[in-house]
Every structure is written in structure tokens, then in C-alpha cells.
Amino acid sequence: MRYLTAGESHGPGLTTIIEGVPAHLSLSTSDINNELQRRQGGYGRGRRMKIEKDLVEITSGVRHGLTTGAPIALSVTNDDFKHWTKVMGIDALHPEDERSVRNKTLTRPRPGHADLNGAVKYNHRDMRNVLERSSARETTMRVAAGSVAKKLLKSLGITVGVHVLNIGGVKANANYRDVHDLIERAEASDVRCVDETASEKMKEAIDEAKKNGDSIGGVVQVVVEGMPIGVGSHVHYDHKLDGKLAGAVMSINAFKGVEVGIGFEAANLPGSQVHDEITWDANKGFYRKSNRLGGFEGGMTNGMPLKINGVMKPIATLYKPLESVEIESKETVSASIERSDSCAVPAAAVVCENVIAFEVANAIVHMFGHDRFDRIQEAVERHRTEAREF
Numbered sequence: 306m307r308y309l310t311a312g313e314s315h316g317p318g319l320t321t322i323i324e325g326v327p328a329h330l331s332l333s334t335s336d337i338n339n340e341l342q343r344r345q346g347g348y349g350r351g352r353r354m355k356i357e358k359d360l361v362e363i364t365s366g367v368r369h370g371l372t373t374g375a376p377i378a379l380s381v382t383n384d385d386f387k388h389w390t391k392v393m394g395i396d397a398l399h400p401e402d403e404r405s406v407r408n409k410t411l412t413r414p415r416p417g418h419a420d421l422n423g424a425v426k427y428n429h430r431d432m433r434n435v436l437e438r439s440s441a442r443e444t445t446m447r448v449a450a451g452s453v454a455k456k457l458l459k460s461l462g463i464t465v466g467v468h469v470l471n472i473g474g475v476k477a478n479a480n481y482r483d484v485h486d487l488i489e490r491a492e493a494s495d496v497r498c499v500d501e502t503a504s505e506k507m508k509e510a511i512d513e514a515k516k517n518g519d520s521i522g523g524v525v526q527v528v529v530e531g532m533p534i535g536v537g538s539h540v541h542y543d544h545k546l547d548g549k550l551a552g553a554v555m556s557i558n559a560f561k562g563v564e565v566g567i568g569f570e571a572a573n574l575p576g577s578q579v580h581d582e583i584t585w586d587a588n589k590g591f592y593r594k595s596n597r598l599g600g601f602e603g604g605m606t607n608g609m610p611l612k613i614n615g616v617m618k619p620i621a622t623l624y625k626p627l628e629s630v631e632i633e634s635k636e637t638v639s640a641s642i643e644r645s646d647s648c649a650v651p652a653a654a655v656v657c658e659n660v661i662a663f664e665v666a667n668a669i670v671h672m673f674g675h676d677r678f679d680r681i682q683e684a685v686e687r688h689r690t691e692a693r694e695f
């Protein structure tokens with residue numbers, strides 16, 4: 306499976322086309338809308354999310370509630386476009402609209418954003434041409450594509466959840482029974498954190514950053530339970546699933562690092578405290594007593610829950626802006642200020658969950674490869690039985 310996205314932040318709307326989704330998978334608009342709604346929420350979001358009501362339109366690839374095997378095309382309207390019709394118009398600029406466009410022209414690049422690099426690359430004197438596409442508004446469609454993958458995984462008994470581990474240095478005590486408990490508790494929290502005490506402190510940290518015209522980042526953790534053993538590959542670098550997941554996480558706006566299992570902590574510990582001992586039981590087959598390696602060995606799943614952490618840097622647009630240079634006059638100035646979130650970690654957690662779901666589902670379709678979802682279901686069940694009896 307693969308997908309492309311298109312759309313500008315304040316343009317008419319956003320689109321994705323997903324190719325390779327097997328036929329006969331049950332899929333409804335509400336499966337997608339539920340995920341889109343989750344992405345819009347979370348403490349620390351700015352005013353934009355009050356303007357938008359992200360609702361998907363499925364325009365191909367689904368009939369009578371089932372996928373057909375054809376490309377699935379999804380679109381979401383930008384409700385904010387009505388305030389931007391002159392600035393973001395598709396037709397050639399009309400002279401009487403020039404003033405409105407000039408008012409929104411971006412010439413003071415924001416450190417930490419794509420503004421300057423994109424402008425030099427494409428020779429844009431108005432960096433709005435860069436901002437509009439580099440904006441995380443695009444993650445709406447990544448979540449839409451991921452929600453189709455999540456539906457596929459759910460139908461195979463695989464559950465994906467996410468929670469926030471750290472916001473601005475406030476760390477959560479990440480105790481949960483299983484992924485279902487994690488989901489219930491994280492979704493009940495304004496910051497998607499299972500630790501109620503830490504949730505309150507995280508909210509205070511967000512308020513404090515906002516008050517100071519500053520921003521904060523954090524760490525999110527995606528957990529995937531129910532994975533069959535051996536998904537991914539040890540034989541080709543580009544089929545190693547942990548590598549694919551790391552790439553997917555790093556491709557999210559503002560994500561600067563990825564950890565699998567205990568991640569960077571492995572550098573500080575001896576092997577005896579890192580590797581997960583192998584054990585066997587007549588009912589379960591092979592399993593591990595611990596899960597420090599986050600469900601991966603040799604680029605493949607080992608049957609334990611997948612645990613992937615993503616690190617998000619603080620939001621780049623600052624209401625107390627950093628120093629920059631005006632690109633025409635070359636004068637030292639304060640960077641441009643755009644309406645902004647003060648912390649998007651709880652929202653970005655949903656993006657992280659969905660991009661991971663897409664890669665995991667893709668690896669499953671690759672391994673159990675069929676055009677028909679019912680055949681994939683049978684093949685996964687057979688594989689689970691064989692693994693148990695191995």
C-alpha cells in the first residue's frame with residue numbers, strides 16, 4: 306500500500322489517494338472521522354482547530370461499506386479557506402486583490418520552520434508558498450490514510466494505541482495494564498497521558514509556555530498489540546519494519562527522534578539487561594519475559610507489543626519571536642508570527658499512531674500478500690497457529 310497527500314493549509318482542501326488496500330475490508334466514513342476528530346483535539350492547540358471540523362468525503366474505492374480494491378480517494382475541506390480566498394486563490398492574481406495578498410506575504414523566515422530553506426530551493430520571494438505546504442495541516446490526510454490502515458489492523462485483532470510520556474520535561478509514570486487500558490486512560494486525558502498527576506502538570510507547563518510567548522515539545526509512545534511473529538524482514542534493509550517505522554515517525558512535522566523499546570537507554574546498560582529472554586508455554590508457544598527491545602529483533606516483530614517513542618521539538622512559531630533576517634532588505638528583524646499552537650504534542654501523538662499503523666498494515670499486506678482481505682485474514686490466522694505450534 307502507498308499514499309500521496311496534497312493540499313495547502315489555507316487552500317480549499319486536502320486530498321489523499323491510497324493505493325493497494327485489499328478488497329472486502331469494511332470501511333465507513335465514521336472510521337476515518339473518529340481519527341480526524343482525535344487529531345484535532347488535545348490541550349495546547351490554537352484557534353484554528355475551532356474553525357475546522359474535519360469531516361472526510363470518500364470519493365472512490367469504497368462501495369456499500371466495503372473496499373473494492375480500487376484506489377481510495379479521500380478529501381477534507383478547509384473551512385478556514387473562506388477567510389483566505391484572495392490570498393490563496395487559484396486563478397491569476399487580480400490587481401484589486403494585491404493588497405490583501407501583500408498583507409499576508411511572508412518575508413521574515415521563522416527559525417525552526419521550512420520557510421527559508423523552501424524559499425531558496427524553489428526561488429519563492431513570498432515564503433507563504435512554502436509555509437502553506439510545510440504546515441502540519443497536511444497531517445490531516447496522513448491520519449486519514451492511517452485510519453484505513455487502523456481499520457485493517459483492527460479487523461485482524463491488532464490494536465494500536467498512543468500516549469504522551471513527556472511534555473516540556475514533565476514526565477509521566479507510564480503504568481498501564483494493556484493497550485486497551487492505555488487507550489481508555491489516554492483518551493480520557495486532555496494531554497493524552499495515562500498518569501493523571503502528570504497530566505495536570507503538563508497542562509500547567511503548556512499554560513506557562515503560552516504565557517511566556519514560548520512553546521514546548523515532548524515524547525509520545527505508540528504501542529501495537531497482537532502482532533504476529535516475523536512481520537518485517539532480516540533479509541533486505543528496505544523491508545526491516547523497525548527501520549520503516551523510524552522513517553515514518555521522522556517524517557512527521559517537528560519530530561526529531563525515534564526510539565524502539567528502551568531506545569537510547571540501551572547504550573547505558575549491559576546486554577544482560579537489554580535483551581529479552583526467550584521462554585515457551587504449550588498454550589502460547591514462544592514468548593518473552595520482558596519487552597525491552599520493543600517487540601523487534603532483526604527487523605522483524607517477535608510477537609511482543611511494539612513500542613515506539615517519537616520526540617517532538619517545540620513549535621517553531623513563537624509569539625515572542627527569535628531573531629531572523631528580512632529576505633529583501635537583509636535587515637535583522639524578529640521572525641514572522643503566524644497564528645499557532647503552543648503545544649501540539651497530544652495532537653501529534655495521533656499522527657504518530659496513524660503513520661505507524663500505515664507502515665505496520667503495509668508490512669502485513671506485503672507478508673500475507675493478497676488483493677482480498679478475507680484471504681489475508683485466513684493467512685494471518687494460519688500463521689498464528691503455526692507460530693504457536695512451532
Ligand SMILES: Cc1cc2nc3c(=O)[nH]c(=O)nc-3n(C[C@H](O)[C@H](O)[C@H](O)COP(=O)(O)O)c2cc1C
Pocket residue numbers: 351417418419439440441444557558559560618620621622644645646647649652653656
Ligand atoms: C499536529 C501538529 C501541529 C503543529 N502545529 C504547529 C503550529 O501551530 N505552529 C508551528 O509553527 N508549527 C507547528 N507544527 C510544527 C511544524 O509544522 C514543523 O515544525 C514545521 O513543519 C517544520 O518541520 P520540522 O520541524 O520537521 O523541521 C505542528 C506539528 C504538528 C505535528
Ligand SMILES: C=C(O[C@@H]1CC(C(=O)O)=C[C@@H](OP(=O)(O)O)[C@H]1O)C(=O)O
Pocket residue numbers: 314351352353354439440441442443445558643644645646
Ligand atoms: C491547521 C492545523 O495545524 C496548523 C499547523 C501549523 C504549522 O505551522 O504546522 C500552524 C497552525 O496553522 P494556522 O496558522 O492556520 O492556525 C496550526 O493550526 C491542523 O493541524 O489541522
